[in-house]
Amino acid sequence: MTPELKAAVAFLMELPKPFACGLRHARRFAPKLLTAMAFLGWEEPDEYLAMELVAKSADGLADPPAAIGVRIEDLRPRHIVVRDRAKPAPQTPPQAPCPTHPGLEAAGCPQCAAADAMDRQRRELDAAKGIDDESARKALEAMLANRGPQSRAARGREHAARQGAQAREEASKRDAYLRELEALSG
Ligand SMILES: [Zn+2]
Incomplete structure (x- = not known):
């Protein structure tokens, strides 16, 4: 096993729950992940890759780790993922701002x-x-x-x-x- 393959297996097994792959899925998906990464400008599995793979919720998935295989096939180029992540979330000013923290809602500040x-x-x-x-x-x-x-x-x-x-x-x-x-x- 190459060091890259080993790293990809470890990465897939360390994804946040409930997406963390078991060894079976991790070994199956790792080569596919490396291929996709090489095409799409991912030099190594990093936190952006992890965020991208688990970004869609696991709602309705009977087997979330299995969905990672499909998500690898739909992986986007790294620079696009980084660009989208860097965009600040659209901000609406609070309706009833906290007197001490005016940028936040008072209720539940x-x-x-x-x-x-x-x-x-x-x-x-x-x-x-x-x-x-x-x-x-x-x-x-x-x-x-x-x-x-x-x-x-x-x-x-x-x-x-x-x-x-x-x-x-x-x-x-x-x-x-x-x-x-x-x-x-x-
Ligand atoms: Zn406050």
């Missing part, structure tokens, strides 16, 4: 959700250390009132307290905004 999750995690860590929001706030106030040379740990706590306060403020802004929207539509 993923950035707010991420900030919430970070804050929750921080609070859990703090709770494990016996620090609640109130004591974190007091510690922050005390630190601000008493500026002086700070230890690294103190700076870390201050940073965490600031981040937490900011995340909570953003979350409450968004909640208020969503309540307003609800009131308007209801």
